[in-house]
Amino acid sequence: MTVKSPPPSLGTDVSRSEGAIAAPTQNRLRALWHPDVIAPIIVGVMALALWEGAVQLFNVPPYLLPGPILVWQTLLTEWPDLFRSLMVTLQITVVAFLLATVSGLLLAVLFTQSKWIERSFFPYAVILQTTPIVAIAPLIIIWFQDSTFVALVICAWIVAFFPIVSNTTLGLNSADHTLQNLFHLYGASRWQTLWHLRLPSAMPYFLGGLRISGGLALIGAVVAEFVAGTGGARSGIAYQILMSSYNLQIPRMFAALAMTTVLGVLIFVGLTWLSNRLLRHWHESAVRREN
Amino acid sequence: MASPAIALHQVDKIYANGMVALQGLTLAVQPGEFVSLVGPSGCGKSTVLRLMAGLGDVSGGVIEGPAAGDRALAFVFQEAALMPWATVVENVHLPLKLQGKSLRASRSPIQAALNRVALQGFEQSYPRQLSGGMKMRVSIARALVTNPSLLLMDEPFGALDEMSRSRLNRDLLNLWEQYHWTVVFVTHNIYEAVYLSNRVLVMAAHPGRLVAEVAIDAPHPRDEAFRTSPLFNHYCREIAHHLAAGETATDMRTTTPPSPAVLP
Numbered sequence: 001m002t003v004k005s006p007p008p009s010l011g012t013d014v015s016r017s018e019g020a021i022a023a024p025t026q027n028r029l030r031a032l033w034h035p036d037v038i039a040p041i042i043v044g045v046m047a048l049a050l051w052e053g054a055v056q057l058f059n060v061p062p063y064l065l066p067g068p069i070l071v072w073q074t075l076l077t078e079w080p081d082l083f084r085s086l087m088v089t090l091q092i093t094v095v096a097f098l099l100a101t102v103s104g105l106l107l108a109v110l111f112t113q114s115k116w117i118e119r120s121f122f123p124y125a126v127i128l129q130t131t132p133i134v135a136i137a138p139l140i141i142i143w144f145q146d147s148t149f150v151a152l153v154i155c156a157w158i159v160a161f162f163p164i165v166s167n168t169t170l171g172l173n174s175a176d177h178t179l180q181n182l183f184h185l186y187g188a189s190r191w192q193t194l195w196h197l198r199l200p201s202a203m204p205y206f207l208g209g210l211r212i213s214g215g216l217a218l219i220g221a222v223v224a225e226f227v228a229g230t231g232g233a234r235s236g237i238a239y240q241i242l243m244s245s246y247n248l249q250i251p252r253m254f255a256a257l258a259m260t261t262v263l264g265v266l267i268f269v270g271l272t273w274l275s276n277r278l279l280r281h282w283h284e285s286a287v288r289r290e291n
Numbered sequence: 292m293a294s295p296a297i298a299l300h301q302v303d304k305i306y307a308n309g310m311v312a313l314q315g316l317t318l319a320v321q322p323g324e325f326v327s328l329v330g331p332s333g334c335g336k337s338t339v340l341r342l343m344a345g346l347g348d349v350s351g352g353v354i355e356g357p358a359a360g361d362r363a364l365a366f367v368f369q370e371a372a373l374m375p376w377a378t379v380v381e382n383v384h385l386p387l388k389l390q391g392k393s394l395r396a397s398r399s400p401i402q403a404a405l406n407r408v409a410l411q412g413f414e415q416s417y418p419r420q421l422s423g424g425m426k427m428r429v430s431i432a433r434a435l436v437t438n439p440s441l442l443l444m445d446e447p448f449g450a451l452d453e454m455s456r457s458r459l460n461r462d463l464l465n466l467w468e469q470y471h472w473t474v475v476f477v478t479h480n481i482y483e484a485v486y487l488s489n490r491v492l493v494m495a496a497h498p499g500r501l502v503a504e505v506a507i508d509a510p511h512p513r514d515e516a517f518r519t520s521p522l523f524n525h526y527c528r529e530i531a532h533h534l535a536a537g538e539t540a541t542d543m544r545t546t547t548p549p550s551p552a553v554l555p
């Protein structure tokens with residue numbers, strides 16, 4: 001006679017609960033009252049008020065320092081022109097940023113596949129990064145005379161791609177050693193290890209690189225536009241800043257500057273959002289802590 | 292006797308920094324046997340297990356056993372070593388995925404492995420949502436999912452509290468009694484070693500070597516009563532004695548200021 005017993009199992013008296021922890025429902029309106037939002041807004045409003053007050057009180061002429069209200073009015077009247085230029089700059093920024101992302105990722109993967117490739121090429125990536133873009137932009141613009149757009153994209157790419165390469169390389173190399181052993185034990189191919197272990201491990205680093213590079217691509221584009229000056233056929237936002245300052249249209253210059261800054265902030269916020277979204281399940285930087 | 296599941300002949304291991312981790316180690320593990328390795332910290336227990344798994348090369352001697360990539364082999368590391376970006380199911384799926392089996396095709400072995408470690412209901416959790424003991428159980432489920440015949444475990448319960456440890460001990464023994472894997476189990480804990488094993492190998496440090504071998508002649512299934520029996524105490528005392536003797540011998544060898552690079 002045999003007694004059939006249930007199959008043995010480890011740790012049988014564990015209480016069950018649903019695996020997925022429901023995301024806390026977030027009241028969006030209440031989120032706006034969060035100190036992270038409200039505190040900087042108060043500071044900003046106070047600074048603007050102080051600025052406007054000082055300009056009015058001391059009768060500062062607008063060609064020296066326009067008040068925020070005047071800048072705002074100029075922004076509204078000049079919006080069509082400025083916005084069109086900003087879109088040109090944005091286009092350069094986005095193309096350069098995408099190129100930097102793809103080339104940075106590919107180069108980082110290549111680096112981690114062979115120590116020799118990394119040894120041979122990494123110093124040149126560093127050199128590219130440390131050369132001041134203002135100094136080489138004229139050269140690049142001369143080389144690509146036929147297309148200012150290409151020249152500007154290259155300049156912005158040079159500035160943007162290094163943080164992605166260096167961060168992603170670091171990330172690919174910091175895959176957990178025990179997990180690497182585990183993959184080896186289970187006979188994982190090089191490709192499997194790359195795809196299932198190294199790339200996911202590198203994700204937070206890569207996204208960190210993107211957040212830096214997004215802003216840098218914009219700066220690179222603006223700087224290159226400055227260097228290109230009025231020569232370019234298509235006029236980006238830097239061209240508008242430059243022209244306004246030549247013509248002593250200082251409020252217009254401030255308006256263009258403000259738009260550039262806001263664009264930079266939007267890029268950063270967007271990439272931060274993307275990063276938090278992709279990492280929210282597992283990485284310390286994006287996980288909602290409960291202790 | 293049948294050929295051993297795994298055998299080491301006069302194995303030396305010297306790390307790149309000159310540390311002699313193992314010297315002249317000879318041992319064999321028979322199929323279906325549960326063997327424990329005990330010894331002081333740093334005596335080379337993890338090194339032995341890693342060499343058995345084909346992680347790293349021996350500096351001298353020969354190892355006969357499964358090669359890396361062999362499907363019969365599974366390893367449970369000292370730490371849980373889960374992929375933080377993957378859910379419990381995806382983590383347990385890993386060995387099968389690396390064999391080219393899709394998640395869909397692996398549903399039933401994954402579920403079976405999770406059932407064995409009582410983690411039903413946590414399939415979609417991420418490692419950070421689990422306690423230390425639960426992470427360790429996921430790690431064990433991942434080892435079991437391929438139905439290995441040789442299980443190498445490196446202090447799998449070392450980081451757990453006494454209650455979880457004894458529960459998991461009992462459950463591991465139940466599983467072993469049912470499936471008759473070959474198990475090599477590393478531990479600091481003498482009681483755990485005696486309770487689980489057919490044979491306990493005692494190691495000493497500097498250099499890492501075997502100092503004694505104690506066969507635990509107690510019938511299976513072993514219950515809680517065994518843990519408090521005079522026989523159990525007798526074995527524990529015997530192993531403690533061998534460990535102490537090993538330490539003394541190590542101290543005698545290193546009367547001069549210890550230098551890892553110097554061969555005795």
Ligand SMILES: Nc1ncnc2c1ncn2[C@@H]1O[C@H](COP(=O)(O)OP(=O)(O)OP(=O)(O)O)[C@@H](O)[C@H]1O
Pocket residue numbers: 306307308310311312330331332333334335336337338339479499
């Ligand atoms: N990668 C390494 N490089 C150099 N020395 C190492 C390396 N790994 C281990 N050692 C040395 O080899 C010896 C044995 O290490 P091992 O990890 O095998 O010990 P252990 O018995 O598992 O210790 P513990 O019980 O603390 O886990 C130690 O003295 C350690 O310093």
Ligand SMILES: [Mg+2]
Pocket residue numbers: 336337338369445
């Ligand atoms: Mg160890």
